[in-house]
Amino acid sequence: MLEDMDFEFSDIVDRNQLLHEAISIISCSDGFLGEANRGTCCEADEAVSLLNSLREETVAFPSVCSVVPMTEQSFISIGLQPSDMLRELMVKFNFFRLDIPMQLIPRCGWAFTRLKCRIKFCPGEDDVRNLVIIHDLSPKSEWQTQLKISSSLDITLDASLKYNMSITAEKASAVACATGGLGMVFGPFHYGFRRAKIRTGNTGHQLADWYMEGTERIDEEMVNFGVILRVPKERQLPIHACGAFEARHSFQLFTSDIFTELWDHFSENVKSLFTNGCPITTTKEWDDITQLSMCRGNA
Numbered sequence: 517m518l519e520d521m522d523f524e525f526s527d528i529v530d531r532n533q534l535l536h537e538a539i540s541i542i543s544c545s546d547g548f549l550g551e552a553n554r555g556t557c558c559e560a561d562e563a564v565s566l567l568n569s570l571r572e573e574t575v576a577f578p579s580v581c582s583v584v585p586m587t588e589q590s591f592i593s594i595g596l597q598p599s600d601m602l603r604e605l606m607v608k609f610n611f612f613r614l615d616i617p618m619q620l621i622p623r624c625g626w627a628f629t630r631l632k633c634r635i636k637f638c639p640g641e642d643d644v645r646n647l648v649i650i651h652d653l654s655p656k657s658e659w660q661t662q663l664k665i666s667s668s669l670d671i672t673l674d675a676s677l678k679y680n681m682s683i684t685a686e687k688a689s690a691v692a693c694a695t696g697g698l699g700m701v702f703g704p705f706h707y708g709f710r711r712a713k714i715r716t717g718n719t720g721h722q723l724a725d726w727y728m729e730g731t732e733r734i735d736e737e738m739v740n741f742g743v744i745l746r747v748p749k750e751r752q753l754p755i756h757a758c759g760a761f762e763a764r765h766s767f768q769l770f771t772s773d774i775f776t777e778l779w780d781h782f783s784e785n786v787k788s789l790f791t792n793g794c795p796i797t798t799t800k801e802w803d804d805i806t807q808l809s810m811c812r813g814n815a
Contacts, residue, residue, distance in 0.1 A: 534789045559774045574621040577800035582615040599675040614743040630764040631728040646751045654679040654742030754804035764793030
C-alpha cells in the first residue's frame with residue numbers, strides 16, 4: 517500500500533504540466549525581455565528543446581522481478597555448503613534472491629545525478645510470525661570507499677547469503693578458495709555505477725532504502741537493486757510489495773542566462789521543479805513479488 521510507505525517525494529504536482537508551462541514562457545521570451553534581449557533567441561530555442569526532451573524521460577520498476585530460490589541444494593550443486601548460521605536459519609526460513617532492475621532513460625547527454633528508492637514488503641500485515649525479513653541488500657553503504665576508485669564492481673554472495681563486493685572475479689574466487697567457500701559462492705553479478713555515494717538501510721526489517729548520488733553522473737540505462745529475502749516456511753500468503761522511486765538531475769543547467777532572465781516570470785511550482793533538479797518519479801505494486809503462489813501452483 518503506497519500510502520503507508522512514508523516516501524518523501526519532492527513536492528512536484530505534475531512534472532509534464534510544469535515543463536509545458538515553462539516552455540510556454542520561454543517561447544514567449546521576446547515579449548517578456550523586449551528588444552534589447554533579441555540575442556537570446558537561440559538560447560531560448562535551446563532551452564525549449566531541453567525541456568521538451570525532459571518530457572520524454574522515463575523511469576520504471578520491472579513488472580516482474582527476477583527471483584532465485586536459495587536453498588541448501590543450491591550450495592551442494594556447486595560443491596559447497598552453507599555457513600552454520602545460514603543452515604540453522606534454513607530450518608525455519610526459505611531464502612530468495614530478488615533482483616529489481618530499474619529502467620532509467622534520462623535525456624540524452626544529461627544524466628541523472630541522484631536516485632532514491634524505497635521498497636516495502638508485506639505492507640499492512642501485522643502477524644509478526646509470518647512477516648518476511650530483509651536478510652541483506654545490494655548495493656551497500658559499506659562499499660563507498662571502493663566506489664570512489666572504481667566505476668564498476670562485481671558483486672558476489674557468500675556462504676551466509678550476504679552480498680560482498682569484489683573488484684575482479686579472480687580476486688573473489690581466490691578468497692573463496694582460501695576460506696573454504698566462505699568468500700564468493702554465487703556470482704559474480706556485474707554492477708556499474710560511476711563513483712557513487714550510496715546510503716542504504718533497514719536490513720532485518722521489511723523496508724529497503726537506497727539513496728545514490730553520482731559525483732560524476734548516473735547514466736546507466738539500468739540500475740539493479742538486490743535483496744535477499746528471508747521468508748517463514750509456514751507462510752502461505754503471497755508476498756505483496758510496493759515500491760517508490762525518484763531520480764533527479766543537477767540544478768546547474770537551470771542556471772543558464774535564459775532561465776535567470778526569466779526567473780521572475782516562472783510560477784513558484786516551476787521554480788521548485790528546477791531547483792529540485794526536475795525530479796521524475798514512479799511507483800509500483802507487486803501482488804506476489806517472489807511468485808510464491810505460482811511456484812506452489814506448479815508444484
